[in-house]
Amino acid sequence: MSGACCGPADVEIEQFASQADASAFPVVVIGAGPVGLAAAAHLAERGLDFLVLEAGSQVGASVAQWAHVRVFSPWRYNIDDAARRLLEVQGWSAPDPDWLPTGAELIEDYLSPLAKVLGPRVRVGARVTAISRLGYDRVRTTGRENVPFLIRLDSGEEVQARAIVDASGTYMTPNVLGASGLPAYGEDDAIVDHALPDVLGTDRDRYAGKHTMVVGAGHSAATTLLGLAKLTEEAPGTRITWAIRAGNATRTYGGGAADALPARGALGTHLRLLVEDGTIELLTGFYTHRVNVTGEAVEVISRDPYGAEQAVTVDRIVAATGYRPDHSIASELRLDLDPILGSTRQLAPLIDPNQHSCGTVPAHGVDELSHPESGYYAVGVKSYGRAPTFLMAAGYEQVRSVVAALAGDWAAAREVQLDLPETGVCSSDLAEAQERRVGLATGISGGLLATPLPLVSVDAGGSCCG
Known part of the structure; x- marks a missing residue:
């Protein structure tokens, strides 16, 4: 035929x-x-x-x-x-x-x-x-x-x-939690939160007094980390672990005062201070490989390219791994x-x-x-x-x-x-203008954000790069 x-x-x-x-x-x-x-x-x-x-x-x-x-x-x-x-x-x-x-x-x-x-x-x-x-x-x-x-x-x-x-x-359509572009084993069985939860507002009860791991090195991760850091002041027992694949967080910290977008530079500068004072525990070289749900907690296991493993047990996971x-x-x-x-x-x-x-x-x-x-x-x-x-x-x-x-x-x-x-997207007085309107860095030199409204580049359709 x-x-x-x-x-x-x-x-x-x-x-x-x-x-x-x-x-x-x-x-x-x-x-x-x-x-x-x-x-x-x-x-x-x-x-x-x-x-x-x-x-x-x-x-x-x-x-x-x-x-x-x-x-x-x-x-x-x-x-x-x-x-x-x-x-x-x-x-x-x-x-x-x-x-x-x-x-x-x-x-x-x-x-x-x-x-x-x-x-x-x-x-x-x-x-x-x-x-x-x-x-x-x-x-x-x-x-x-x-x-x-x-x-x-x-x-x-x-x-x-x-x-x-x-x-x-x-x-x-966010990226998966696992490293190498592949889902972590057990990822589908665990409750993994989308990037940018409102940790100081509507989602507060899910994070207050809990141990949260934030995975990712972009500005969405940084924004969530700053919100959680503020929550540690208000809710005793709140703990934060930040996991990234890189050997250091230089990329996330960005250009500081030299950043072309002042609000973005302030974000990175403040995040660095929170890591240095121990409010945020930073895990580098973390390649999420497996997620094990154990009762109310979740064990997150990293396996790096050389086969070395490290494990952390947390209450919640926020995947800020891009889109x-x-x-x-x-x-x-x-x-x-x-x-x-x-x-x-x-x-x-x-x-x-x-x-x-x-x-x-x-x-x-x-x-x-x-x-x-x-x-x-x-x-x-x-x-x-x-x-x-x-x-x-x-x-x-x-x-x-x-x-x-x-x-x-x-x-x-x-x-x-x-x-x-x-x-030329930014003027040098942009951060100062915002400070006059709603408080520091919502300027950032005085510590945590003055409002529960962090400054961020939204990776999915926002105004700047993640």
Whole structure:
């Protein structure tokens, strides 16, 4: 039998493709976080029909998970230009440009008003489960670019689109606790908390008087450690162990007073003091290998590359080990992903954390974000794959470029510019301005944070690199 190709159905689908008009459908934006809503603002400003699909019950649903946390960069770098223009027409006034907002303030003072301006084309509770081309799987080529995208929701509804801007983020797909990129043995059986719990607020009872291990060397780990350190003053018996794979914590401590983002530098400086005075026990060279649940406690066992083991018994574990993109919803699309980072192949060398910090990432736009699947763009923190070098400002420039290309304005699409921390995101008086408003370092020279709102770079869609 020779039934591999091409039967009557193939002829029919090719005829359908030749007559299809994908431009009759909206551009679908997946995710209503800062970058997704910025994309919608640019689409609205250019008069392009769009639909935003947000899986959560509110706009900024992932941001709401770290609502208690302050970001490193001030308001003037957290508001997209097109969004600002749309909002100001409606009488909106921008917050203090030098203020470092919390996640809650990002939602209340920016994302929610922006969603209101964008109107009913922003849908919440609409989780995308799969994306394909109408009538086409990944293998079929002829006429592919003419047919609309097919988007399936968890409700069973299907939506068609002329293009897709995927700003779904990575917050819901954290890295595993185990070393070497593999889950630790027993990890699935233990209760492992997500990064950035509200240890001084809604989650306080889970940590007060308990021994908590925080695993990870990024700023999310540092923020949780500072919160737990404050809790040791309020709840006797609270203990903190910090486990990292590196031989020292220099990377987390950062540049101190010389850091391009003063709030980030203060975070590292204060963390170092807490380790030095014994408030936080630091374990270096810790490669999580096995997790054993023993009654109410959890034994965490490290096995380093040489086979040496060390074990710690704790009450709770916080995994602040970063995030990774989930491309499974686009498995029927033709993606060209970098085998290391999971970004586009063109973008990878520009964001490689082995070569770049968030402040040295070059400007990039539609050309670096394009896949063989014409019309599909992953943007925002998802576009960076596993690289923790993302800034909201980078995401805003990405969507400006992508939307310009979708509008046919290729000159604007390719004129990309990016102003990041090492080229002027921070002013030297930023930390002082914040201190005058809410107290030290919420300045940090006087000890622990003056409020239960640490300063952090949020690894998953926040304002700076983790």
